[in-house]
Every structure is written in structure tokens, then in C-alpha cells.
Amino acid sequence: MKKVLILGGGFAGVEAAIFLKKENYDITLVSNRDYFYIYPTSIWIPTRESKFENICFDLKDSQKAHGFNLIVDEVQSISAADAKVTLSSGKILNEYDELIIALGSSKMKHKGIDNTLSICGDPKQSLLIRDKVDELIEKKSGKICFGFGGNPNDMSAVRGGPGFELLFNIQNVLKKKGIIDNFELTFFAPMAEPGKRMGPQAFKMMDKFFKMLNIKQHFGKKIKSFEKNSIVFEDNSELESDFTMFIPAGDGHEVSKSSDLPLNAAGFIKINDFSEVEIQSTIRRHSIYAIGDIAEIKGYDWVAKQGHIAEVMARNVAFNIVQKQKGLSELRGYHEHLNILCVMDNGSGASFVFRNKKRAFMLPMPIVGHWLKKGWGVYCKYSKLGKIPRIPGM
Numbered sequence: 452m453k454k455v456l457i458l459g460g461g462f463a464g465v466e467a468a469i470f471l472k473k474e475n476y477d478i479t480l481v482s483n484r485d486y487f488y489i490y491p492t493s494i495w496i497p498t499r500e501s502k503f504e505n506i507c508f509d510l511k512d513s514q515k516a517h518g519f520n521l522i523v524d525e526v527q528s529i530s531a532a533d534a535k536v537t538l539s540s541g542k543i544l545n546e547y548d549e550l551i552i553a554l555g556s557s558k559m560k561h562k563g564i565d566n567t568l569s570i571c572g573d574p575k576q577s578l579l580i581r582d583k584v585d586e587l588i589e590k591k592s593g594k595i596c597f598g599f600g601g602n603p604n605d606m607s608a609v610r611g612g613p614g615f616e617l618l619f620n621i622q623n624v625l626k627k628k629g630i631i632d633n634f635e636l637t638f639f640a641p642m643a644e645p646g647k648r649m650g651p652q653a654f655k656m657m658d659k660f661f662k663m664l665n666i667k668q669h670f671g672k673k674i675k676s677f678e679k680n681s682i683v684f685e686d687n688s689e690l691e692s693d694f695t696m697f698i699p700a701g702d703g704h705e706v707s708k709s710s711d712l713p714l715n716a717a718g719f720i721k722i723n724d725f726s727e728v729e730i731q732s733t734i735r736r737h738s739i740y741a742i743g744d745i746a747e748i749k750g751y752d753w754v755a756k757q758g759h760i761a762e763v764m765a766r767n768v769a770f771n772i773v774q775k776q777k778g779l780s781e782l783r784g785y786h787e788h789l790n791i792l793c794v795m796d797n798g799s800g801a802s803f804v805f806r807n808k809k810r811a812f813m814l815p816m817p818i819v820g821h822w823l824k825k826g827w828g829v830y831c832k833y834s835k836l837g838k839i840p841r842i843p844g845m
């Protein structure tokens with residue numbers, strides 16, 4: 452039985468483990484967290500609509516349901532030349548036929564970033580955001596700034612949607628509590644038109660939402676630093692803030708940056724359409740794949756790293772490994788599946804955002820959108836735990 456080593460227990464890694472296990476491969480998955488974190492529904496932790504534990508599930512339960520081996524440890528280094536992976540515990544993994552790298556991305560490091568919290572970083576930060584929001588609700592007034600940044604070396608490593616969602620959710624809570632008029636809410640971003648990659652219609656609608664909800668917009672100025680109670684921009688102008696939630700752009704993972712794998716300028720692993728890492732066969736002793744946020748995604752100027760793309764890449768790689776073992780040449784690529792797809796929640800409803808190479812639209816879904824997203828969260832958890840069947844393609 453072929454041995455496949457998968458590094459990372461997020462959307463990409465777990466999906467690859469599940470689909471390869473179905474094909475009876477001997478799978479070992481390494482994750483530094485012992486739980487799977489459903490990032491898209493974590494936006495409800497700060498508003499107390501969801502508990503942290505409901506947004507996670509134990510990887511051991513998924514392991515039991517699907518039958519893969521699990522190692523909870525930190526990947527310290529990958530050497531393609533020596534065909535080995537070293538873990539923080541000192542353990543060396545070198546007995547595998549295929550390697551799948553799915554460690555996600557690191558984040559850009561801005562000056563004073565410790566004065567901010569992010570909904571897209573360490574999952575535990577969602578609890579700190581919750582405490583900060585509680586504190587401001589207790590105080591009944593304040594200035595809250597939400598924003599996200601870009602990576603000039605890889606435009607696809609941007610994540611703005613969760614910033615919009617969390618801001619709308621917090622606005623909704625403050626409104627329900629009748630204290631919204633005492634708050635100043637601002638959305639800031641260094642780019643002139645944040646959210647434009649969702650498409651022109653979505654961009655216009657976001658502007659409408661901001662105006663309707665009395666949320667100030669501060670766009671087009673590069674960020675110099677984050678201070679305790681303000682954000683300083685390139686022209687030394689300041690934005691006062693009692694609490695700053697900032698999503699730094701993704702950056703290449705430290706493990707890939709220190710490896711001998713081919714990287715783009717931002718440190719993301721270069722792959723072909725089939726997620727294969729193309730490295731000289733003289734030093735390669737097995738196939739290496741990179742999937743999800745850790746990989747360089749090429750395509751259109753609007754493309755963004757997303758969870759459903761990570762899962763498509765994982766399923767493709769599982770399919771391609773089987774095909775190659777059978778000696779078949781028909782492989783599946785990720786490129787044709789590139790799109791932006793998200794249900795952007797606001798606490799009481801949501802908007803369905805979609806963009807591919809042919810069309811881009813945003814469809815408001817009052818009330819039902821919120822429950823659709825909640826339903827997806829439940830589906831995500833229980834289908835990965837093998838308790839409910841998978842819907843094809845989801």
C-alpha cells in the first residue's frame with residue numbers, strides 16, 4: 452500500500468486525507484493543532500453567537516471516522532533533496548511515497564501588529580476579539596477600526612471578506628443593544644478600492660452598505676504602523692482607534708521559505724495546474740504536491756486563496772495520485788475551478804458573492820443567507836466527521 456504523508460490539518464490537508472483514505476492509501480497527517488478550525492464560521496465567536504468549541508472538531512474524531520494516522524506535532528523543516536520532513540519533537544519522517552504540503556500561509560508582519568487582533572490568524576485570537584468587543588459594549592462607546600492589507604509580491608494572498616463580515620456583525624450587535632450611535636466604526640485598507648476583486652457590482656454594493664450603516668471608509672493610504680490607540684499612515688496622518696481588527700495579507704509559510712522547494716517572490720510554493728511541485732527530478736525521490744493557501748495560485752488578477760479552492764486542489768491531488776498509480780495520463784487541474792465564492796454574513800442576513808472568469812455578482816439574501824451559512828458550518832463539521840454524507844463538490 453502506498454504511503455502518503457500529509458502536512459497540515461486544515462481544509463486542504465483533511466480533505467486530501469479523507470479522499471485518499473477512500474482509495475485505501477496509508478495516510479499519515481501531521482498537524483500542530485489537535486483540532487480542525489472552521490474559519491468561515493469563526494466570525495460569530497466575537498459576537499457570542501457561536502462558542503469557540505462549536506467552530507472546531509477534534510482531529511482524533513475525524514481520524515477515527517476515516518482511518519488515517521494522526522501525528523500532532525509541528526513541522527519544522529522539509530527537505531526535498533533528502534526526502535525527509537523533520538518535526539519539532541525531533542522525529543524524522545522519511546518513509547513515504549508521496550508528500551502533500553498543506554500548511555496554510557504565514558502573515559505579513561507590520562510594525563506594531565501586536566496592537567491589533569485578527570480574525571484570520573491564530574484561532575484563539577477570536578476569543579480576544581470577543582473580550583475586546585465585550586469591553587467596549589460595557590463602556591457603551593468607542594472607536595472601532597477594521598481593515599485588511601495586501602501582499603505586493605502576491606496579490607492572491609489577500610483576505611478581506613471576513614473583515615467586512617465581522618464588522619457588519621458587530622454593527623448589528625451594537626444596534627440591537629441600542630448603543631450604535633455612541634460608536635464610530637471605520638473600515639480601512641491601503642488599496643484604493645478594497646473588495647473590488649469580488650467584482651464591480653459587489654464593490655458598489657459594499658459602498659452602499661457602508662453608507663447605509665454609517666461606517667466610515669478610509670482607503671488608499673499605506674499603513675506605516677499600528678499604535679496602541681491609533682493607526683498611522685504613510686503621510687503620518689492618524690486614525691484613532693480603541694480597538695483595531697486587522698487582517699494582514701498572507702505570506703509564504705516559514706517552513707516553505709526555509710526549504711529547498713521552488714517559491715514565488717512572496718514565498719508561496721510554485722506548482723503546476725495539478726498541484727505538483729515541479730522540482731528537478733535529480734533531487735526528487737517521490738512526488739511532492741502543495742495545496743491550499745501554501746501554494747502559489749495563478750490565474751486572474753481577482754483570484755484569492757480560499758477554502759473551497761484548497762478542497763478542490765486536495766480532491767484533484769487524491770484523484771491524480773490514483774490515476775498516476777494506474778498509469779493513466781488524464782489528470783485534474785485546479786485552474787478551471789478558480790472562482791470567488793462566499794456567503795458574506797451580516798448577523799441577520801447575508802449576501803452571496805460569486806465571481807469567475809465569465810461573471811461576477813452579489814445577491815442579497817436577507818435572513819435566509821445567515822441561516823444558510825450556519826447550515827454550511829454544521830454540514831462542514833459533521834460531513835468531515837463522517838456523520839452525514841458528502842454533497843458532491845461540497
Ligand SMILES: Cc1cc2nc3c(=O)[nH]c(=O)nc-3n(C[C@H](O)[C@H](O)[C@H](O)COP(=O)(O)OP(=O)(O)OC[C@H]3O[C@@H](n4cnc5c(N)ncnc54)[C@H](O)[C@@H]3O)c2cc1C
Nearest residue numbers: 459460461462463483491526555571613743744757758759
Ligand atoms: C475568518 C475566515 C473566513 C473565511 N471565509 C471563507 C469563505 O467563506 N469561503 C472560502 O472558500 N474560504 C474562506 N476562508 C479562507 C479559508 O479558510 C482558507 O482558504 C483555508 O483555511 C485554507 O486551507 P488550508 O488547509 O490551505 O490552510 P489552513 O486552513 O490555514 O490549514 C493549515 C493547517 O496546517 C497547520 N499547520 C500550520 N503550520 C504548521 C506546522 N509548522 N506544523 C504542523 N501543522 C501546521 C495549521 O494548524 C492548520 O491546521 C476564510 C478564512 C478565514 C480566516
